[in-house]
Amino acid sequence: MPDGLPRRDFLKTSAVAAALSAPAILKAQNANEGLNIGWIGVGTRGYAGLSWLHTAEPNGAVVTAICDTYTGHLARAKDRIQTMYGITPKTYNDYRELLADKSIDAVFIMTPEHLHHDMTIAALRAGKNVYIEKPLAHTIEEGFDIVREWKKSGKIVQVGTQNRSSSLYKKAKEMVEQGMIGDIHYVRAFWYRNSPPNDPAWRYVVPPEANPENTDWPKFLGTAPQRDWDPHRYFQWRLYWDYSGGISTDLLVHQTDIVNFVLGKTVPATCMASGGIYRWSEATDDRDVPDTLSAIYEYPDKFHINYSCYFGNVHYGYGEQFCGNDGTIEVLNRQDLNFYPEKYRNAESAIASRPEIHLNGLKDFQEQDGAINHFRNFIEAVRGQGTIVAPPTAGQEAAISGHIATLSFKHGKKVIWDNKAEKYQFV
Numbered sequence: 460m461p462d463g464l465p466r467r468d469f470l471k472t473s474a475v476a477a478a479l480s481a482p483a484i485l486k487a488q489n490a491n492e493g494l495n496i497g498w499i500g501v502g503t504r505g506y507a508g509l510s511w512l513h514t515a516e517p518n519g520a521v522v523t524a525i526c527d528t529y530t531g532h533l534a535r536a537k538d539r540i541q542t543m544y545g546i547t548p549k550t551y552n553d554y555r556e557l558l559a560d561k562s563i564d565a566v567f568i569m570t571p572e573h574l575h576h577d578m579t580i581a582a583l584r585a586g587k588n589v590y591i592e593k594p595l596a597h598t599i600e601e602g603f604d605i606v607r608e609w610k611k612s613g614k615i616v617q618v619g620t621q622n623r624s625s626s627l628y629k630k631a632k633e634m635v636e637q638g639m640i641g642d643i644h645y646v647r648a649f650w651y652r653n654s655p656p657n658d659p660a661w662r663y664v665v666p667p668e669a670n671p672e673n674t675d676w677p678k679f680l681g682t683a684p685q686r687d688w689d690p691h692r693y694f695q696w697r698l699y700w701d702y703s704g705g706i707s708t709d710l711l712v713h714q715t716d717i718v719n720f721v722l723g724k725t726v727p728a729t730c731m732a733s734g735g736i737y738r739w740s741e742a743t744d745d746r747d748v749p750d751t752l753s754a755i756y757e758y759p760d761k762f763h764i765n766y767s768c769y770f771g772n773v774h775y776g777y778g779e780q781f782c783g784n785d786g787t788i789e790v791l792n793r794q795d796l797n798f799y800p801e802k803y804r805n806a807e808s809a810i811a812s813r814p815e816i817h818l819n820g821l822k823d824f825q826e827q828d829g830a831i832n833h834f835r836n837f838i839e840a841v842r843g844q845g846t847i848v849a850p851p852t853a854g855q856e857a858a859i860s861g862h863i864a865t866l867s868f869k870h871g872k873k874v875i876w877d878n879k880a881e882k883y884q885f886v
């Protein structure tokens with residue numbers, strides 16, 4: 460089969476189609492439900508995502524084109540697609556060329572944060588439906604640009620905050636809506652990690668053969684400040700403000716997003732954040748972003764999130780604890796949901812005697828996390844068979860929390876968010 464033959468053209472070739480034994484491909488053709496997918500960014504998340512999409516939609520969505528500026532990742536992804544779908548995808552170094560392919564119905568964008576804005580806007584203008592990884596964008600202003608472009612476009616856009624598609628979090632939402640924990644004014648959320656001294660946080664392996672040519676350094680930089688080739692910045696972009704908001708936009712946004720989802724909230728009114736580079740502070744480590752961050756959020760309706768993240772101790776792991784007046788629901792490590800009734804002194808027995816509940820994602824829902832469901836939700840929405848659970852408006856609300864935490868941390872001041880004016884100020 461010629462390299463890069465579009466899937467539709469390929470299926471038109473009847474002799475080849477007849478020879479196809481993969482039921483997945485035949486079904487897509489017969490049921491007229493096949494979608495051609497373009498994939499921009501096949502690094503860590505993008506490469507894993509290729510398999511998840513195949514699991515989510517083995518029959519109806521085929522990755523026919525991939526784009527990445529690092530040739531090593533491009534070759535690896537091409538190989539994986541050949542194995543999974545039995546076709547050879549078109550390969551691109553320039554995402555604009557992929558977007559010009561009219562046969563592509565939807566794109567998954569899994570590139571560094573600072574590229575999300577330009578790629579998503581270009582994809583919408585090219586008439587594509589878009590799955591864009593979190594955070595929606597690198598700045599508040601860029602996020603609003605995407606929201607506006609999405610509203611104009613009439614296209615489906617799903618943001619990669621996949622907890623919304625996890626059965627555990629849906630259960631938590633249902634339990635809250637049933638009133639199981641009473642009024643909720645307070646959530647604790649945290650993400651703790653650790654790693655050995657010779658494996659610093661977010662210092663991912665730089666492939667030894669990487670160079671400015673086989674990574675296309677200018678395309679990686681995009682509109683970020685120009686500078687000389689730096690493989691650490693390319694492969695460890697999360698550590699530098701030019702390309703990432705660090706903990707705030709890489710991790711925290713998942714958690715503010717899911718609190719919004721479970722409790723029906725939108726954006727906080729204030730944020731105060733502090734932290735620093737405490738654990739990974741060797742003189743040779745030139746990271747910009749903190750490895751320790753706490754953020755306190757106040758919402759307009761008497762509601763508070765107490766968030767903390769530290770990269771030097773993993774004991775408490777990952778979690779959100781919804782602290783209601785009548786009980787607590789916590790989701791830990793995206794795998795365990797626990798409900799505990801309140802048992803304070805003289806608590807009504809109707810409250811205190813409720814049995815505890817313990818659910819496990821794998822055991823009770825056969826789910827590792829929500830990613831596969833989230834992909835399926837996107838594809839079904841593109842087909843007009845459902846509604847997306849993480850539209851850009853929700854992605855932007857979660858991202859605003861992340862961005863104002865970064866602003867508060869960098870300026871050492873409390874941030875007030877004016878949601879009507881879509882502006883912040885420091886106090």
Ligand SMILES: NC(=O)c1ccc[n+]([C@@H]2O[C@H](COP(=O)([O-])OP(=O)(O)OC[C@H]3O[C@@H](n4cnc5c(N)ncnc54)[C@H](O)[C@@H]3O)[C@@H](O)[C@H]2O)c1
Binds near residue numbers: 529532619621
């Ligand atoms: N939802 C989640 O749980 C989750 C988890 C991990 C990562 N992510 C998100 O996924 C995105 C990617 O993260 P990652 O960890 O895979 O990063 P990564 O560095 O491993 O992969 C990024 C890929 O983009 C490629 N790239 C860089 N510039 C490009 C350009 N101009 N055009 C095309 N390709 C380009 C790189 O070569 C690389 O292969 C980020 O937005 C991240 O926040 C989400």
